[in-house]
Amino acid sequence: MRDVAAHAAVSPMTVSRTLRGDPRVSPEMRERVLAAVEALRYRRNDLARGLRTGRSSGLLGLVITNLSNPFYSELALGVESIASAAGMRVVIGNTGGDLERERLLVDDMASRRVDGIIVVPAGHDHSHLDPDALHGLPVVLATRPPSGLDVDCVVVDDFGGSRRATAALVAQGHRRIGFLGLGRSVWTGAERLRGHCAALEEAGLPVDDALLRSVPADPGAAEAVALELLSRDDPPTALFAANNRNTVGAYRAIAETGSAAALAGFDDVPLADLFAAPIDVVTYDTGEVGRRAAELLLERIEGEEPPAHPRLVTIGTTLKRYRPLGAPHPSGG
Template sequence: MPGPPEPHSGRPQRDARSGQPTLRDVAERAGVSAMTASRVLRDDPQVLPATRERVRAAATALGYRPNEVARSLRLGRGSGLVGLVVTNLANPFYSRLALGVDSVVAEHGLKTVIGNTGQDLDAERELVSDLVARRVDGIIAVPAGADQRHLAAAAADGVPVVLASRPPEGFAADCVLVDDFGGARDATARLLGRGHRRIGFLGSPPAVYTGTERVRGYAAALTSAGISLDPRLVRQGQTEPDEATRAASALLALPDPPTALFCSNNRNTIGAFRAIRALRASGGPPVALAGFDDFELADALGLALTLVAYDSDELGRAAGRLLADRLHDRRRGVTGETGPRPPRHVVVPTSLVEYGT
């Protein structure tokens, strides 16, 4: 009976597409069949120890790495990846959100892949389509707008989808929200309680759910104080500090300027601070400032500042837990009495913090 083939000693034949050694190269070098090599690399306990050592040594010597995407396709599983879709990576809020997501999904053996849409709906559609094509296990998204048909399509294809900072539109999905309305109302009420009656508003584009909810909370606080909202004091659409500085400067240059500003996110608050600092340096009147989102160095600005604070890491952790639960249910085939479990909505609470007072 002929013995096993001699170990392969020539140069490996690289995969034409990836340039990497193939499973067949490992098998030839170890002197086994490709099926046996595959069984070893899948930790099949039925393979003899000596054969396992030989195959693993061959894989190490060749620098072989299994094609996890192809393997997942064969096994009917995902890629071990979770897609996180955000709108503005320049905003530190999203780095905290990502850390929260990753801390949870990593406990389940998953890795996070982050994609930035720049608040562009077409870019978001393309990114979601690409993630689905790459067979991610799930998607956590901060949608750029109300048109979420691409996310609904991903969910319909069997990819669990969790939304963060914005509720689902037109389809059922788990989501994690911040108390945007309540936080904005409370911060504006704090300014009103200090005697301010003309309070300007700086916020995100109207299509952004959080900005819409926060301007609604601002308006509700004014109404409760018997003050009509003055549209001339509202500036929406700023996504970066430079834009917010220009918008705040325009408000402060009005014939009857506001005595306080409320900003709907940290980028607008930073821009407004610069405008207020410039006004103060030129001998202008003091202007009070309040904003949504706490941020680093807020206590070092040398200005009285009221901020709406919440745990952005927890926002990410909550989204990660919702997704992990959906993946667990899918693996076990868990459903409710009449079908899949109903979607869950988690609301992260807010509080007010004061700096420089």
């Protein structure tokens, strides 16, 4: 700024007032300052300015587990929409599901003076997300509730959605349903498995452990597990995949084997109406997860009186049936 002032032959205060749009700066002086700014290609360092004044950095941190998954891309867009409306920007970090990398990303964002962080936790240990350990930095968790922390959280109705999808398969007459889960050690996976088993028990059906499989959220791995289930002497007549990537893998296995097994999945699947057979999908507004998390975080950052207690927001789900394009509707419509 001093260089701009010297180039324009004005004081640094005049430069500062010009860049703030202060009406006390005359049009002639403003033109001189802006010409100097253009000539020197000056750009204000807002981070340094925030450090000097103690003001907000205008940045929100977002730590997610898998940016290549459309779910997290939509979540990030939801966060960004709320942050942008508030005049803030989002810094995104991807952990790949690695807890140590999550710790490093959170520490790095905190050191860069973000105003708050939204985290999709990679594991059960959330001690590094304690706002007290981060010098009071506001933290909101998304998709998984906190463990040992008093922080706000936004989750999906994983139990209810899984229960509803399994009940729909049972209503179609299926009694042996293969489950391609996410792993019982992850809260999301455990809740979706719990909903699946609850629907079976409510229908008076046994829970067969041989049909319950934990699969990495990967289409290839899900396809291999589904192929193994469908090649059994007593194969399941339906498959329920606990996330969209596993649904794609399960569909590939069904198509490859020519099986007549029905398919249901959790999370919407792009182009599901191009599948050759109907599919039931547990769907919800993924962007709403991000939007609500960002709103909770901004209330902590900007509120004159932040909420005294942690808040839990649950995003509801619905069950949607996709039919192949051109297929007649059962009602004839």
